[in-house]
Amino acid sequence: MRLMKRLFSVCLALIMILGSVVSTAAETISELEAKQAELESQQAEYQAKLNKSNSAVAEKQEEVDALVGQVESVTAEIQVCYQKISIYDKNIAEKQKAIDEANQEIDANMNTLRQRIKTIYISGDVSALEIVMGAKDFTDFLDKLQLVQYVSNHDAELINGIKKKLNTISSEKQALEKDKASLEEEHTTLTNKQEELTKLLDENKETLASLQSDVKDAQMKLSLSEEELNKLNPQLQALVRQAQQQEAAAQQAATSSSSSSSSSSSDDEEESIDYSDNGSGETSNSYNAPSQIDAGDGWTWPIPGCYTITGGYGEGRSYESHGGTDIAAPIGTPIYAANSGTVIDTSNDCSHSSAGVGACNHGGGYGNHVWIQHDNGYQTIYGHMINTAVSTGEYVSKGQLIGYSGSTGWSTGPHLHFELRINGVRSNPMALF
Template identity: 30%
Template sequence: MRLRNVLAAALLPVVLSVGLWLVLPLGSEADSTPQGRAASLQQKIETTRGKIGRRKGTERVLSSDIQQYSSKIRRLQGSITTLQTREQRIQTDLDARRAELAQTQTDLRSERARLARLKVKLANGRRILAQRLRELYQADKPDLVTVILNSKGFADLLERGEFLGRIQDQDNQIITLVRNAKKDATSTAARLDKLERRQQQLTKIVLQRRDEVAQVKNQLIGTRVGYQSTKAGKQNALTKVRGERKSLEDHLDELQKESDKVQAQLQGTSGLPAGPIKGGSGRFIWPVNGPITAPFCEKRSWEACHPGMDIAVPTGTPIHAADGGTVRIAGWVGGYGNYTCIQHTASLSSCYGHQSVLKVSVGQHVSQGQIIGLSGSTGFSTGPHLHFEARINGAVTNPMNYL
């Protein structure tokens, strides 16, 4: 018993492998037929179109970013130009202040030289005044009576009086000179100090204004350089994405040409009658005879679940009703293009998209196998095929459950 169990466990993988090998079709055989090649090419075309779509989306985002950065750079450049103009005005003001300061400094040097001369003159006046005071202190000042009594005559009296007057005038001149020189020296020194402080203060204010403007301008220039660098990076990325898209589009053209050749081969050599010759194990018959290029609920770049199955057939292939029923929809429906839906039971319907020609109308009763239209590529389609759906109470379900 144990031996039989061991042998059964050992042989089970071999039996399963052989069974799967017998049941499943070989990939190389499927791809070697025109139908297999058409299905493979259609899958590659769908994949390439998805890549192209994603790159176009990236291009739009990058282009939008580049436009935004260009606008920011233009606004910054406007601010920088305004600051440069303001900086130039301040520099002109600063140059004028510096010229005024230089003139003031020249005037200061002249006034200082004059002040030095005044100080020398003041020192001389003080020395003369001090000498005169010593003389007056050492000799008694002659009074008028003494002068008259000691005069030898009227002429001598006049002469002595004039002499005394001259001495008095000289003394007054010396005192006035010393007083004025001191006052002038004090006033000049105060005025010069005030002028120098004022000019230095103005120059400092102008320098500070210029430095502040220059600092803001440099910050804006730095930001602009950063924006320009980011914009250049996005421009390079955009150029790269555009190149990739162009390559993909060229590749897509080659795939489409090859697919057209395969379709021509299918039309010329298949020998199949137009329409479904293939019955199913369920209640539906196949609406057209061709390879499935997209199964039900396949994920795509633009949709999470493809709501039907795509069957690759050339444009103009007759489409047969999968089952008998009443036509509920027959017309253009958005991305489906020319679209037909047939209600078979109270809950079950079948639908057919991307038709080139509709051959039934709403309310018409059709029988199973009746031609209801011709295949095409209307609506959102990447190539000629039939989009076939099964719906339960309006919700899509896997058509393979009924084929």
């Protein structure tokens, strides 16, 4: 009786200690969840800023592209103006040359006329009438009269023709100079416009660069927030598993205390454990842990500390006969290889893990699972894990950690689906123990 009381006291103390640890873990989980919520809120804020910055960059880029097009168009117009002014300069130069030649011709004829007048003056200022009246005979008179008229008319026509030509060329030159002046005004206007557009373009480029910097800053902050959140998630998952394991250990301690009490009251006799079918193809729904992990031909219980059977082998289901044994276990409870062998199949990407919510046929209904090939045609399957700890092709030893319990795949609650196949045929896994 004393031994029973002492054992009960030790178990009670252990439960209190574990309860305190679980409470502390819960507080830490609460803090991490608050941090997680804060990071997620920051991510949403940074994403919104990033989207806004990207939109502003796109709009400003359109403005910059439009301004670049305008600057290029005005520059092309200025080049055309340069070419037209060059042509006007050439034409004006040609007209000026013609004017200069006409003036030279006029000067030459005027010199000739001056020389003739000078000769007449030296000879005594003979008038045209005196030249005609000095004819020897009538024939000579006619000749002299005709000569005087010819010289006079020729001089007049020559001078008048040159003057007319000079006036025409001068008018053409003035028209060209007027057009050139108008074109130079247009050129000045275009140059001023080009300068304004270039200045506006430079300002918009500076704004665009600033917006692009904002985008990079938002992307960096978002990336850092994601990295911090990614680092936080494994910590949170580990603490959840730790809290669940500690809670399971506390429950197991309480169960062991109750079992020890019953054993002491019956002269410390061990209660026999039946792992066989109960006659209906189902195993019993609950039983105590085996006294040793190893049982049968070197096999070990896959999930120590969890011994409540929620579904037996051969149990009738609406869709088929149950092909394995379901062992209740909190999410995150460690699962170990029942014996040594090679992992021939794994799956670790099922997205749902809530009990009874969104159950799916992922992994053939096993969800995240591990499939091990043992000696003598034996195979074991461990289904509905929250995540696995081994990879396909890996050799595992008996008792090696292979994953953690969950509720993935076709599952309505946290548990381990433990299945045995012998030469490909499903068999009762409880026969191993």
